[in-house]
Every structure is written in C-alpha cells, then in structure tokens.
Amino acid sequence: MRNFRSESRMIGIIALCLLLVLPAAVSAIGVTGSKYVGSIQPGGTDIHNMTVTIGANDNPTDVLVEVYGFGQNIGQGYAAVTQANDVSPYSARSFITLSTSSFHLEPGAAQNVDATISVPANTGPGGRYALIYIHAKPSKGASFTTAVLVPVLITIAGTPPTVTGSITNLSVGEVTVGQPITVTTTLKNTGNYHYYNTVNTIAISDATGNLVGNFSTRPAIYAIIPGNTVHYTITPELQNIPAGTYTVDSKVLLESGTALDEKTTTFSVKTNYIAPVTESNITLTPGSAGTLTSPDGRFSVSFPSGAVLGDAVVTLKPYAKDKLQAAPADAKLGTTCFEITGLSGLLSKDATVQVTYSADDLAAAGGDASQLKLSYYDAAKNAWVILPTQVDTGSRKLTATTNHMGVWAVMVSSSTSGKGGILGLPLPLTVILASLIIAVFITGNRGGKRK
Structure with missing residues (x-):
C-alpha cells in the first residue's frame, strides 16, 4: 500500500509540473482590413480602417499595434523592420499614426483601429511602404504569440513609377x-x-x-x-x-x-544524370503479399503475407540528401536516398528492399561495390543501421531484409550494424531466448514473499 501511495503522489507531482511548464494558451487574432493599397497625392491624407477580433472561445487577450518599416526576406515573405533599421528611401513608416496602440479584448469582442496616412508634400515619385504589426502582448509562460502583418502599399499619385x-x-x-x-x-x-x-x-x-x-x-x-x-x-x-x-x-x-x-x-x-525516384504507393493487407516498385524499377520493397496487422498505404518517395543525418564515423553516405512512409511501427515480418546503386554511389566507394550497403535511419536511437547487404555487380542491385522502414540511404562501409534480434541472434532464436528469460523470471518470483 505504501508503494501505491508513493507512486500516486509522484504522478500528482509530475502532472502539476507539466501544468506549470506548459505554455499559456494564446488567442488567435483576426483582422479585417488586412491590407492597404491606395493612391495619395503629396500632401494628402487617407484613413485605413481595421477591426481586430478574437474568437468567442478564445482567452482574454491584450493586443499591441505598432508601425514598422517594410522589409522582405530572401524567400519573398514580408518582414517587419524596426525604426533603427528602417533606412529605405521608400519607407512610409513615419507617415502613419494609429488611433490606438494597445487594448484589451474579451472573448468574441472586436476593436476598431484607424491608421491615418499623411503623405508629406515633398514626397518623391513611385511608391511608399510600411507594415502595421498587430499582435498579442506576450504573457508570462507563453512560448509564442499570434500576430498579423498588415501591408501598407501607397502609390504617390501624379508621379511616374519606375518599374525595373x-x-x-x-x-x-x-x-x-x-x-x-x-x-x-x-x-x-x-x-x-x-x-x-x-x-x-x-x-x-x-x-x-x-x-x-x-x-x-x-x-x-x-x-x-x-x-x-x-x-x-x-x-x-x-x-x-x-x-x-x-x-x-x-x-x-x-x-x-x-x-x-x-x-x-x-x-x-559529370555522369549521366538520373532523376529522383518518383513517388509511388501500394495498399498492403494482412493476408496478402505485395511489392512496392518505383516506376523506373530502380527501387522495390517486397512485403510478405502477414507483414502488416492491418491495412496500410505504404509510400515510396524521394528524400533530399542534404536533410540526411551524418553518417557514422566509420562510414560515409553515397548519393542514393529515399523514404518509405505509411507504417506506424515495425513490420511483423521482414520485407526485402532492393535498390539499384548509381555510378556516383560506386565512385563514393572508390569503385569497390562490395563496400556499398543499404541502411536506414533509426529515429528512436538517433543512429544509422547499416544492414547486411547482397551486392549484384551485374545488375547493380543492393538487397537487404528488415522490418524497419523510414529514411533510407546507400552507405559506404566495410561493416554492418543491423543484425536483427537480441545480441545479434536471428529473430526466431531471439523469440526463444526471450521466452526462456520470461519463464525463468516467473519461476524465480513464485517463491518470493509479498510485501
């Protein structure tokens, strides 16, 4: 009983700790009038109306409204630029005044915000730009805040635009x-x-x-x-x-x-280029065998009957080499890699994976095809598993068996790390060994006294 109470108390403490470290909920801000595009004469003024809302089921939220310079990242997305860094000759940041810079919203409530845009009389030709940044005030314990950027794109009326x-x-x-x-x-x-x-x-x-x-x-x-x-x-x-x-x-x-x-x-x-594997899929059922093959025949995965316990759509797809985890210290990556998705866990029976290695893979191995191995990345262990691999230099095929799918790569290595089972034993012997261990454990505990 003492152990049960101790464990219950510990579970309660852990739950409390989780509540303390979880970020506070953040309301999603909505804005109507989320862009201004207009033409204003030098010396003229315009008013842009915005309405800021949160949902009826959101939390009460403090909101801030600020004006920034109009920046842009290399991927084309907009980026707010602070006053100190806003040196663009096309900035409209100083043209804009807000009817309010902060307010509180209760669930389901709305707040009107007016941006008055006053263009100086001596403003030159073209366009002028700014961003209005509307966001939840960061609160203690919150790991993020919701925000909306309102682009302001002003055409200076009566002036010639230069589009280059x-x-x-x-x-x-x-x-x-x-x-x-x-x-x-x-x-x-x-x-x-x-x-x-x-x-x-x-x-x-x-x-x-x-x-x-x-x-x-x-x-x-x-x-x-x-x-x-x-x-x-x-x-x-x-x-x-x-x-x-x-x-x-x-x-x-x-x-x-x-x-x-x-x-x-x-x-x-430098060598004949071959395109990435084309995405393809197969629906597996428990009672049937199936083979997933890429359209060009370079990749195939053969699943025996009983490999899955329920219907599963398994997909073979390309994978970017620059996203691969680094190879083990005693190995190096080839160029061929791919991904097999659609399985939530391990297969019940081993599948056979066959891959045609490329000239670049062979070059990475210094021309020695026997050094080429199939390998998969075990995310749970944060490590590559290099499998025993059959090499057919005539057909340039690499073949290995495993019950693990996921991210795959051709690896250059003189050794393997994936032998299956426990302590390197084959899977059937692993099952027998596990059964013996369980039997010994049960027998040993029958003679003990309860506390």
Missing part, C-alpha cells in the same frame, strides 16, 4: 544522381515601385543548343518591394540526361509578360 529589376545572381545547385537539380534566380527590385504576380522562367539547353526543357514558377503571391532582393527557385523535372555542359537562361517576367531582366549561366553534368 535586376537579376544579380543565377546559380545551379550540385548535380547529383537521384537528387533534384535546383536553379535559383536572385532578383533585386531596382525601381521605385512594387510589382505583383512576377514569374520566373528558365530554359535549359545542351551544348549543341537543343532545348532540354522549359520550366517556370507560379506567379509570386507577394509584392516585390523596391530595394529588396528575393529568390525564385525552380526544380526542373529533368529525367535522364547525358553527361555534358548545359546552359540555363533565366527571366523574371512582370504580370504583363514584360521581362524585368534576363541572365544565363552554365552547369556541368
């Missing part, structure tokens, strides 16, 4: 077999006016000038603000292309189709 842009950089990421190729175009708004719905297009050609493919982004959802620099990123869906030198021609287009700027660069493909 310059591509300052065009780069192609590392070309690796089985990994996507990334083309990044960097654009600076060199004019005095913003533009919406810009599109980046690229054309890739081989050394003889033959077109390999045209690709483009979707129209940008953010305005590109004067003075800011942003990225456009395209992952062209290239299939198998031979080794050689290729040219990329990049353009950034306005909504009208007019090109802001154009730039070209070249990149090299």
Whole structure:
C-alpha cells in the first residue's frame, strides 16, 4: 500500500509540473482590413480602417499595434523592420499614426483601429511602404504569440513609377544522381515601385543548343518591394540526361509578360544524370503479399503475407540528401536516398528492399561495390543501421531484409550494424531466448514473499 501511495503522489507531482511548464494558451487574432493599397497625392491624407477580433472561445487577450518599416526576406515573405533599421528611401513608416496602440479584448469582442496616412508634400515619385504589426502582448509562460502583418502599399499619385529589376545572381545547385537539380534566380527590385504576380522562367539547353526543357514558377503571391532582393527557385523535372555542359537562361517576367531582366549561366553534368525516384504507393493487407516498385524499377520493397496487422498505404518517395543525418564515423553516405512512409511501427515480418546503386554511389566507394550497403535511419536511437547487404555487380542491385522502414540511404562501409534480434541472434532464436528469460523470471518470483 505504501508503494501505491508513493507512486500516486509522484504522478500528482509530475502532472502539476507539466501544468506549470506548459505554455499559456494564446488567442488567435483576426483582422479585417488586412491590407492597404491606395493612391495619395503629396500632401494628402487617407484613413485605413481595421477591426481586430478574437474568437468567442478564445482567452482574454491584450493586443499591441505598432508601425514598422517594410522589409522582405530572401524567400519573398514580408518582414517587419524596426525604426533603427528602417533606412529605405521608400519607407512610409513615419507617415502613419494609429488611433490606438494597445487594448484589451474579451472573448468574441472586436476593436476598431484607424491608421491615418499623411503623405508629406515633398514626397518623391513611385511608391511608399510600411507594415502595421498587430499582435498579442506576450504573457508570462507563453512560448509564442499570434500576430498579423498588415501591408501598407501607397502609390504617390501624379508621379511616374519606375518599374525595373535586376537579376544579380543565377546559380545551379550540385548535380547529383537521384537528387533534384535546383536553379535559383536572385532578383533585386531596382525601381521605385512594387510589382505583383512576377514569374520566373528558365530554359535549359545542351551544348549543341537543343532545348532540354522549359520550366517556370507560379506567379509570386507577394509584392516585390523596391530595394529588396528575393529568390525564385525552380526544380526542373529533368529525367535522364547525358553527361555534358548545359546552359540555363533565366527571366523574371512582370504580370504583363514584360521581362524585368534576363541572365544565363552554365552547369556541368559529370555522369549521366538520373532523376529522383518518383513517388509511388501500394495498399498492403494482412493476408496478402505485395511489392512496392518505383516506376523506373530502380527501387522495390517486397512485403510478405502477414507483414502488416492491418491495412496500410505504404509510400515510396524521394528524400533530399542534404536533410540526411551524418553518417557514422566509420562510414560515409553515397548519393542514393529515399523514404518509405505509411507504417506506424515495425513490420511483423521482414520485407526485402532492393535498390539499384548509381555510378556516383560506386565512385563514393572508390569503385569497390562490395563496400556499398543499404541502411536506414533509426529515429528512436538517433543512429544509422547499416544492414547486411547482397551486392549484384551485374545488375547493380543492393538487397537487404528488415522490418524497419523510414529514411533510407546507400552507405559506404566495410561493416554492418543491423543484425536483427537480441545480441545479434536471428529473430526466431531471439523469440526463444526471450521466452526462456520470461519463464525463468516467473519461476524465480513464485517463491518470493509479498510485501
């Protein structure tokens, strides 16, 4: 009884500690009038009306309203700039005064906030920009606050806008077999006016000038603000292309189709490029075997009957090499990696995984295919498990069996770490050993006295 009371008391203490460390609930702020786009004459004034609300089931909330400079991160998203750092000649931060800078909201309540925009008489041409930052006042114990950024985009009426842009950089990421190729175009708004719905297009050609493919982004959802620099990123869906030198021609287009700027660069493909695995899936049932195979046949996972205890949709998908955890000290990563998802735990029976290794994998092994191993990342142990792997140099196939799915990679290693079972014993012997241990434990406890 004493043990039961002690454990109950400990559980109570743990629950109390959890309550103390959990962050306080935060209400979700809503704003109508969440953007201002207007034209104002130099010396003129306009008023932007906003209504701030929280839900009927939210907590009472203290709200702050502040005016910041209009910044933009490299991914095009808006970023508030403090007064000390707001040095843009196109800033409208000082033009704006608020009817209130703080207030309290009860659940379901609303508060009107007016932003008066007064444009100085000597304001130059183009556009002027600011952000109104509406957010919950941080409270003790809260790990985050909800917030809304209200963009203010002012056209100075009667003045000519200058709509220009310059591509300052065009780069192609590392070309690796089985990994996507990334083309990044960097654009600076060199004019005095913003533009919406810009599109980046690229054309890739081989050394003889033959077109390999045209690709483009979707129209940008953010305005590109004067003075800011942003990225456009395209992952062209290239299939198998031979080794050689290729040219990329990049353009950034306005909504009208007019090109802001154009730039070209070249990149090299050292070995025949193979595209990343195409996502595919299979529905497994307990009573049936099934094989999940990539469309190009480079990857396959064969599940025996009884591998799953309930229906499961298992998916084979690409995985970015730069997201892989580092290899063990005595091994190194190849270039081939992928992910198998859809299983909440281990398989009841081992599956057979087969992968075609690439020329880059072989190069990573110094040309010795016997060093190539299949491996998976065990997130629970924060470690790679390198499996015993059969190597067929004729078909360039790697084959291994396991009951664990998840993130996989081809590894270069002279040893393995995954042997299955306990103490390296095969799974059937592991079950027998576990049964003997349990039997000994039960027998030993029958002769003991209860306390």
